Amino acid sequence: MSDDEFLTVTDVSKWYGDEQVLHDVSFEMDRGDVTVLIGPSGSGKSTMLRCVNRLAEAQEGSIRLDGEEVLSPDLDVDVLRREVGMVFQGFNLFAHLTAVGNVALGPRRVLGLSEAEARERAEEKLERVGLADQFASYPAELSGGQQQRVGIARALAMEPKLMLFDEPTSALDPELIGEVLEVMHGLVDEGMTMLVVTHEMSFARAVADEIVFLDGGHVVERGPPDQLFERPEKERTGRFLERIASHD
């Protein structure tokens, strides 16, 4: 394994009870890379994502992040999660807090910033995602696209090394998807290392350094977007992408 590699996933396997949902999944990412996981529903993409920040527990394999073994039982998961940010399909905004409150909670309670410092950072992140006028709004008062952007700001507020995106636009009405993808494009330009699960193929083609196609918990094919979209090595890959494309 080269030392330049930032995230190395090696032969990760996971079972839910007797059912195996991940079979020896392996891939690598350099710092600043954008890797997109694609595949049919039930293929294990979200599970794989969650294994990286230990929201799901992989029973076998190795995940090395910036030199540390994530799957080690001695690892303090709370410390890990300060370095890895996650954006959820269902947003999961803290319903009882305003936008600022949501973004400031982590810096305040986990990083120990003062009330003022945390608030300042929260406002900065919210401005960055284009929500400068919604500081005092509650999640229920925001549109889906706005809520997801708050979700991104919340994850960014921890200043993570790696950002995980779990189908960030799947729960959004079509006209709201654009504003979220715009923010994600911005992060790519800034050099954030991102692992994204999505069905948005145009996004994947535009920004991914590598696309990983999962089916039934197996890595069917990996490679740069051009390869997968134009000259896929496996027939299954081609068929899947065709089905997806016909929906775009």
Added chain:
Amino acid sequence: MASATRPTTVRERVAESDPSLGRLLLVAAGALFWGWLVVSWLNRWLGGVVVPVGAPLVSPGAVEATVAALPGLAAYAGDARFVVELTPELARGTWLTVVITAVSLVIGFFIAVPLAVARVYGRFSAWLSLMYTELLRGTPLLAQLFVLYYGLNLASYVPGAVSGVFPRDVVWVAILGFTLNGAAYQAEYIRGALESVEEGQITAGRAIGLSKLETIYYVVLPQGLRYAIPSWTNEFVYLIKYSSLAAFITVPELYYRADQVASETFRYTLIFIVTGVTYLALVLTASKLMERVEGAVAIPGLGAEREE
């Protein structure tokens, strides 16, 4: 979503088997409890066919001897004897507790349904219904019993037809009090359940030509009453426990009799623990019974799914 199932451990397997063992014990205890009660009651009514009236079903001496022979429990032999001697009085009292609860609950239900319907669908009657339920739910049950017994002295007005059914006519006053109070609470629960029946159901009923009342009776109530079962069970349990207040208007139910014996023998601890256990047994029986009822009348898709 992200929850991983842990591999089956011994602890988990034990936890899984526990319910079936516990359930068996519970059923056995329940059978014993109700067996004792029913035999006791029958014995008294039939004039002492099993044992003399007022005597315990098992010999206190025998129980004392048995417990004394068990390792570690010898010290409790005397207590065991006392409890056995206590059982006839407790059984007597429990009879009235059960009767008062059951009768009040049933009559109260038939008052509560119209009250609830009026509240949800009526206009002027809604206000009357509201006043009734607010008044009865906003004042203590004990005060209501006092009003009936001391204030209005209803015990002396019990009609001749029903007088003599119970050893003391005051039992009817208690039944009246619990019925009126229970009706108010039941009306609230049923009201909530009726309101949770979808609007579309009523529309559909009217659309096929049912009158307002017919729609309520044939469409809304069958669904609403099923939704009401959990909270209705609450009321059932509540009445069992609060029937103890009848003691304060001289009704010789369970609590009254327990207190009588306690004041004569001063063995408060033992007596009230046994009394407490008796009430618990009644409450658990009621809960299990209602669980069965809920299962029996359940319709797929109606009401909360039972999760295991």
Added chain:
Amino acid sequence: MPPAATTALAAVDSAALATELASAATRLQIGQPEDWEFVLRNTDYLGVGVLLTVGLTVASILLGFVVGFPAGAVEVYGDGLLKRVVSTAGIVLRGTPIVVILIVMYFVVGVPQINLGVVSISSAMTAGILGLGLRSAAYQSQIFRATLASVDDGQMEAGRSIGLSRFEAVRYVVVPQALRRSIPGFQNEFTIVLKDTSIVFAIGLAELLTRGYDLFSEQTTAVLEVILFISAIYFVLTFTTNRALDRLGDYYAIPEGESA
């Protein structure tokens, strides 16, 4: 041990006969002005009863919260022995009549008098607070158990994903939402405890109802007037408490937006 409980029932028994005789005459005298005057003359006596009733209610609800909230949290987040113990204690407390609980507290546990220097709390009062408080804790634990469990799993996940520990996530994310959802149940519980304070009659604690009883035993023509007056006071108490808690609920409510 002071047999106050037996006194209550025994008094009821002996008074019953006297009342039955006297009531023959009172049948036609409901609403006599002298009787209302009697009530008005004794409002200060009853007033102390009201204070005691309110004090008992507040103390019991607080005890119920302090014990009940952790109990509810244990039932949601705990496991093993602790959870079984808490669960069983709850079942016992919820399945036993309050009057039995009070008697047990008073006679069996034998709570002592508490001297706080300036004031002393009688043992009947302590028993009352303990009995009502523990019963309330058993019911409040169910309220909090339901509301804690009703907060979406995703909230917890999101909290953990930014590095909050399990405890911190529960404390900063789940609890604030659960507490707000608990307000209706809490309102209900408050009125129940308020009315249940009347049952300390059984251990001779001179709160509102007991004082009423003392009064109308003294002047048996005024029985109905006294009880109606007292009932009215209870009604006003429950009504105002409900409205006050409604206000509280509105104040702390999380704004619901118009967006779908």
